[in-house]
Amino acid sequence: MAMELCPSCRGQVVVDGSARASEIVECPECGSVLELVSTNPFALALAPDVAEDWGE
Amino acid sequence: MAMELCPSCRGQVVVDGSARASEIVECPECGSVLELVSTNPFALALAPDVAEDWGE
Amino acid sequence: MLTVIKCGGGAGQDPVHVSPDVAALTARGDRVLVLHGGSASVDHLAGRLGVPQRRLCTPSGTSSRYTDPATLEVLLLALAGQVKPMLLADLHRHGVAAIGLTGIDVGVLQARRRSVHTAELDGRRVVVRDDQTGTLTAVRTGPLHALMDAGLVPVLSPPAIAEDGLPVNVDADRAAAAVAVALGAENLIFLTGAPGLLADPDDETTVLAEHRLTDGGSRIAGGMAVKLKAAEVALRGGVGQVLIADGRVQGPVLRALGGLS
Amino acid sequence: MLTVIKCGGGAGQDPVHVSPDVAALTARGDRVLVLHGGSASVDHLAGRLGVPQRRLCTPSGTSSRYTDPATLEVLLLALAGQVKPMLLADLHRHGVAAIGLTGIDVGVLQARRRSVHTAELDGRRVVVRDDQTGTLTAVRTGPLHALMDAGLVPVLSPPAIAEDGLPVNVDADRAAAAVAVALGAENLIFLTGAPGLLADPDDETTVLAEHRLTDGGSRIAGGMAVKLKAAEVALRGGVGQVLIADGRVQGPVLRALGGLS
Ligand SMILES: [Zn+2]
Ligand SMILES: [Zn+2]
Numbered sequence: 001m002a003m004e005l006c007p008s009c010r011g012q013v014v015v016d017g018s019a020r021a022s023e024i025v026e027c028p029e030c031g032s033v034l035e036l037v038s039t040n041p042f043a044l045a046l047a048p049d050v051a052e053d054w055g056e
Numbered sequence: 057m058a059m060e061l062c063p064s065c066r067g068q069v070v071v072d073g074s075a076r077a078s079e080i081v082e083c084p085e086c087g088s089v090l091e092l093v094s095t096n097p098f099a100l101a102l103a104p105d106v107a108e109d110w111g112e
Numbered sequence: 113m114l115t116v117i118k119c120g121g122g123a124g125q126d127p128v129h130v131s132p133d134v135a136a137l138t139a140r141g142d143r144v145l146v147l148h149g150g151s152a153s154v155d156h157l158a159g160r161l162g163v164p165q166r167r168l169c170t171p172s173g174t175s176s177r178y179t180d181p182a183t184l185e186v187l188l189l190a191l192a193g194q195v196k197p198m199l200l201a202d203l204h205r206h207g208v209a210a211i212g213l214t215g216i217d218v219g220v221l222q223a224r225r226r227s228v229h230t231a232e233l234d235g236r237r238v239v240v241r242d243d244q245t246g247t248l249t250a251v252r253t254g255p256l257h258a259l260m261d262a263g264l265v266p267v268l269s270p271p272a273i274a275e276d277g278l279p280v281n282v283d284a285d286r287a288a289a290a291v292a293v294a295l296g297a298e299n300l301i302f303l304t305g306a307p308g309l310l311a312d313p314d315d316e317t318t319v320l321a322e323h324r325l326t327d328g329g330s331r332i333a334g335g336m337a338v339k340l341k342a343a344e345v346a347l348r349g350g351v352g353q354v355l356i357a358d359g360r361v362q363g364p365v366l367r368a369l370g371g372l373s
Numbered sequence: 374m375l376t377v378i379k380c381g382g383g384a385g386q387d388p389v390h391v392s393p394d395v396a397a398l399t400a401r402g403d404r405v406l407v408l409h410g411g412s413a414s415v416d417h418l419a420g421r422l423g424v425p426q427r428r429l430c431t432p433s434g435t436s437s438r439y440t441d442p443a444t445l446e447v448l449l450l451a452l453a454g455q456v457k458p459m460l461l462a463d464l465h466r467h468g469v470a471a472i473g474l475t476g477i478d479v480g481v482l483q484a485r486r487r488s489v490h491t492a493e494l495d496g497r498r499v500v501v502r503d504d505q506t507g508t509l510t511a512v513r514t515g516p517l518h519a520l521m522d523a524g525l526v527p528v529l530s531p532p533a534i535a536e537d538g539l540p541v542n543v544d545a546d547r548a549a550a551a552v553a554v555a556l557g558a559e560n561l562i563f564l565t566g567a568p569g570l571l572a573d574p575d576d577e578t579t580v581l582a583e584h585r586l587t588d589g590g591s592r593i594a595g596g597m598a599v600k601l602k603a604a605e606v607a608l609r610g611g612v613g614q615v616l617i618a619d620g621r622v623q624g625p626v627l628r629a630l631g632g633l634s
Contacts, residue, residue, distance in 0.1 A: 189451075258524075258525075
């Protein structure tokens with residue numbers, strides 16, 4: 001478990017200690033979709049604007 | 057090390073204890089080319105009449 | 113008359129059952145193209161090589177093989193280096209002049225590389241950057257026609273080749289449909305590890321006599337849903353008939369076609 | 374003008390160096406057939422799969438890969454599932470319409486399976502019963518001509534197919550010579566991991582300007598001896614010229630041919 005700052009609103013984001021790089025987390029304050037780009041140290045970035053679905 | 061009987065002349069053939077199946081041994085008495093067809097127990101048979109070389 | 117046969121892939125399904133049927137069809141002058149998968153071989157070889165196999169899931173419930181670079185390497189090894197040579201040797205023993213290709217050969221299967229996307233992996237939502245997967249954009253029919261003109265039976269499989277000239281995995285069922293459409297095939301036959309289209313995938317007695325493409329709320333999911341989608345694409349693309357048939361029996365192709373007639 | 378290029382196999386030799394040359398030759402209307410090996414890939418994959426690699430030796434000092442069934446499987450995986458797709462993708466990126474085959478495809482390389490024989494294995498003389506090796510007996514030229522007529526560059530490799538319809542390993546250099554003879558090639562180029570034919574295999578400065586096939590008591594041994602034997606077979610079989618050239622440089626084929634002229 002770690003507390004990180006949202007890169008968008010600077011709000012507090014809780015990251016599960018078992019989370020892995022590339023995992024998606026959402027900021028509870030501003031709703032931004034964030035990507036855990038590193039786990040050591042924990043680092044969040046805005047997730048790329050990508051499709052969820054296979055696009056079929 | 058084991059002493060086996062030559063299947064051709066019934067003479068004594070010494071087989072190295074480290075010998076493996078399919079290994080060729082020659083009978084010191086009659087010169088027959090023998091194949092160690094089994095190592096447990098040791099068993100000798102006349103080797104198939106086959107070419108040594110690649111035939112090129 | 114051109115028949116595209118999609119086979120292989122499922123465990124417990126021996127792709128070599130197709131050889132006598134291919135021999136019979138070509139003997140009467142038909143053209144045949146075989147498209148094979150080989151999921152079971154990929155999984156088995158991945159296990160031997162210690163490459164973990166995972167699936168990417170979408171919220172809508174579909175899932176696909178997570179083809180990271182190590183898995184793409186295993187996929188090529190298994191499909192091009194194991195399933196295909198076994199199939200080619202068996203066809204050869206049955207007198208069929210078969211020639212193997214992946215989508216890389218002559219760039220026969222062209223795909224658009226899947227861009228960065230999000231999916232569920234091991235229960236977590238992640239950004240997927242290294243999925244070596246693509247969507248078919250074109251089938252180069254010229255070389256395939258040339259091979260068949262020369263009396264050869266193409267034996268094709270994924271991967272395809274992407275716009276960057278590197279291989280990407282594509283779904284074999286969709287590829288079969290795309291190839292059948294592009295070549296104007298009369299018949300497209302999907303050989304499966306089931307007796308047919310099942311209402312309940314766990315109950316082999318629930319074979320459906322009829323299934324309308326427009327049926328909503330179908331229980332049909334997983335691999336069979338992909339086959340149905342591919343069948344729809346093929347039919348809408350002008351393929352004469354699409355048959356989904358049990359590939360575990362002797363003579364599965366002729367059986368599906370109702371004999372040599 | 375048909376040029377057969379034998380490449381790949383040796384470690385430190387990247388087979389993809391041939392693509393620009395193949396593109397240049399085909400662009401001017403020449404026909405090209407590439408025949409590749411891939412010993413280094415076979416060895417590496419065998420290591421990953423835990424399949425021990427051993428050599429069979431004869432009293433005369435020649436040695437060959439002991440192709441037991443597990444090794445034959447690895448050989449197919451490596452050549453058809455790894456080396457060949459990499460080569461095909463690279464040729465595709467250079468605009469070459471290349472199509473991959475092993476000797477199994479259309480039964481292009483036919484071999485007589487090696488019978489039971491004796492050899493030295495791990496320093497012991499043994500009866501070898503399971504060596505999946507053969508001697509080439511025929512090259513099916515019809516399909517190869519058909520492919521080239523269709524504007525395709527065949528990319529061929531071992532294994533061959535034996536009289537029992539099962540694959541057997543064959544020497545790639547000898548296969549290249551046999552294919553060049555069967556197709557009536559003007560040029561046969563062996564790309565090697567050396568600057569040329571060396572008087573002393575450990576000294577790259579000892580390139581021989583000339584070597585007569587009739588030279589007795591040659592120090593030339595190992596892989597280069599096999600290449601020389603293959604070259605002799607090719608020349609006696611009517612191939613215009615046989616070149617043994619450094620495959621580690623840029624443009625190795627054009628360089629060996631003395632430019633596009
Ligand atoms: Zn925020
Ligand atoms: Zn004796």
